[in-house]
Amino acid sequence: MAIATINPTTGETIKVFDSLTDEEIAHKLALGQTAFQQYRYTSFLERSHWLQQAATILDQEKTEFAQLLTLEMGKPLKAAIAEVEKCAVVCRYYAENAADFLADVTVKTDASHSFIKYQPLGIILAVMPWNFPFWQVFRFAAPALMAGNVGLLKHASNVPQSALAIEDIFHRAGFPVGVFQTLLIGAGKVADLIADDRVKAATLTGSEPAGASLAAAAGKQIKKTVLELGGSDPFIVLESADLETAVNTAVTARMLNNGQSCIAAKRFIIAESIADQFEKLLLAKFQSLKVGDPMQPDTDIGPLATPDILQDLDQQVKIAVKSGGKILTGGYALSDGAGNFYPPTIIIDVPPVHPIAKEEFFGPVALLFRVADIDAAIKLANDIPFGLGASAWTNNQQECDRLIQEIEAGAVFINGMVKSDPRLPFGGIKRSGYGRELSIQGIHEFVNVKTVWVK
Template sequence: MAESSLTDRRPAATGKPRFETLDPATGRPGRSYEGHTPDEALAIARQVRAAFGEWRRTPFPERARLMKEAAAVLRRRQADFAEIMTSEMGKLLADGRAEVEKCAFNCDYFADNAEAFLARRPVDLDGSRAFVTFNPLGTVLAVMPWNFPFWQVFRFAAPTLMAGNTAVLKHASNVPGCALAIESVFREAGFPENVFRTLLIPSAQVKALIDDPSIAAVTLTGSVEAGREVAAAAGAALKKSVLELGGSDAYLVLEDADIAQAAKVCATARMVNGGQSCIAGKRFIAVRQVREAFERALAAEMETYLMGDPRDPGSKLGPMESVKARDQIHEQVRRSVERGARLLTGGTIPDRPGAWYPPTVLTDVRPGMPAHDEEVFGPVAAVIEAKDEADAIRIANEARFGLGSGVLTRDPARGERIAAEELESGMSFVNGNVRSDPRMPFGGVKDSGYGRECSDFGIHEFVNIKSVVVTR
């Protein structure tokens, strides 16, 4: 999973940290941003907490009006925001535009539905007036990663603000421009001052924020290691947390699958965001009868994702987010091959500036190899052979992750049974690639974290579910 914690930066002469950006496509330096000192960060968090008192009493129609305006700002500035994503973390420009539109749709969805989701629920209690009400908690701290730098923030922010909470964002170190742009969306939309603020701080300052009384709860999308640290800090402070962590999504290719279609679905699943997605397909478990045919078809599909300038509309694969990340991916591939995996395509670092890595397919992948045991956060597909359906389910469920999963079969009823009842994951798709949607709960189990985002389940994570009984 994408790291969400900030890498510490050397402080400037003012004592403030600086955040330097690099264009992953060229390796050239980009903009530099001055961050916040620990005292400034705490002061801002306390201002956001002070704004909570009035915001929580703002009627739903007014919250919805402002959230609709945030959607309008996103659509109006779509091109600018996509360009920031491309320059800071290498996202294809077309994908950046689509991400901004998804954020706008999310804002519209919660503007339209939050009041109904949070309406009082009457309870029949022996003649007394009884109901459950949903009250906001306070200020929610969000620790977010770079790979979907707008979507993962708005996925949390829209329901959180519509519920009456205020919010503080600590974004990843390589996307400070995105972080500040997101704050500007809410400001331009007309939200009251300090309802949503961005902090440019290093990871070392996160615990102090969690400990501070101004913060009521915390949500993190990031690595398992970052999740453990945030969960420990939140638990020690007795504060609610929601964690969306790593994933090593398994797709089962059964003997009755349409192989050509399965290969297209699996390649699409693997190459989401250049493979830099927690819910990208990563392990493709094919039953023995179709494994060879499937891996050939998958390699052919993966090879259609040609590397190119992320600003070129014809490009299908941009750079990785950094040379360091690219080198880590290559090392996982190298060690897997050393331990017996077979390389079908890719696996070679191109001789060019920037953080480039080609579409890669490994087969004969087994336990003990990084491609089997670890999350590979890039365009690398691992093909694993299973004896039959039961063996494929076993292999899928043995992973320490449990975010998403998929089933490829010509029998939808069979796929539904496996997806709904057998696979240990928070999401499971039949004959399609796993994706997030504001209308469906999003989250995982096991080392993929806990809690849910999106839908009515997500908006209920950061409210006080209160029982009220009135005796006449």
């Protein structure tokens, strides 16, 4: 895949980049290693100042950055602005809290003094996706850099300008040269990077195949990895729920980022007693959404990021229909003009046992399922290989307790949309990956948890 900015709204190739040569990669690795030897001894106060500066740059230039995100991957501009603002939030969160998160912890033992010390590992490789070009990177970089590590970013090949912009932000914020570097390279170079002794660990957000490949390469080298992979999150609505609020949230939860989000609600599991009403309300709202130029402020749904994603989604919908599903709205790629556009789509009656019902639809497509009761809802919610997030709606406390206890996911949101928050750990189970980002758990992923015992 070429490293290039290709406008998904028009199909126009904006800018093409050469992949780094082996010599250039070697230079960046050497630069990162040299930087770490000094950066690891900088104080939390220094790192915090630089990260606060990065947050200031993000806030001050959020519109320009957002336009770049929209240009490269097609998300509505208003959503892109919100993404950049959230990156500033996560920078400030770790700038303000990292020192406490990584402070020595005294433990009473038979020693005169015993404690736990957290120390940086070195170069951390981040393999990041295109769907949230800034957020995915900053939620890794903010804790990693505050812990004293240095970062190498291998970003998705269709967002190279975003990748370079992030490196420039850290540079302008005052971080020492080499502490954060972008590598414009193809996926074929990742295994060699992981094999290099200077790279101590890796994190990846992306597809299952990409995660499996990275984990296998790291496993051969006995290196730590954190993986955040796909999801087919359930959105459960039971009879006692506030139906209007649930429907309004369902639209946002499915259409976030043009439907291209790992934690987007994808399977809507509705109690039979309210299913007709839910379906009617959701259909009306889907049909009212405006598909078009993501740079325009009134656009709700922009294009999918690449033609391949559009083709894959269209094929999945065709399989769903062939399996017995019925389309209530949408269900076809928009062909009038250039761009990777797919309309908001609702599919009902897909047999839950069919393999297509267990796949992740990465675009504005909602699958609706009807269930008799909470037992059936929980069973259907768990009957997939994924376990990233789940949203469930009820005003019955016993149902709430069961949903929290029994749903198999890294996050369960009751009466709210699944979202990432710097204050809460984020990650999945099963084939959605392992490890956690954000919160105190996220910053502890890439440190040496050192036991110290002194007599």
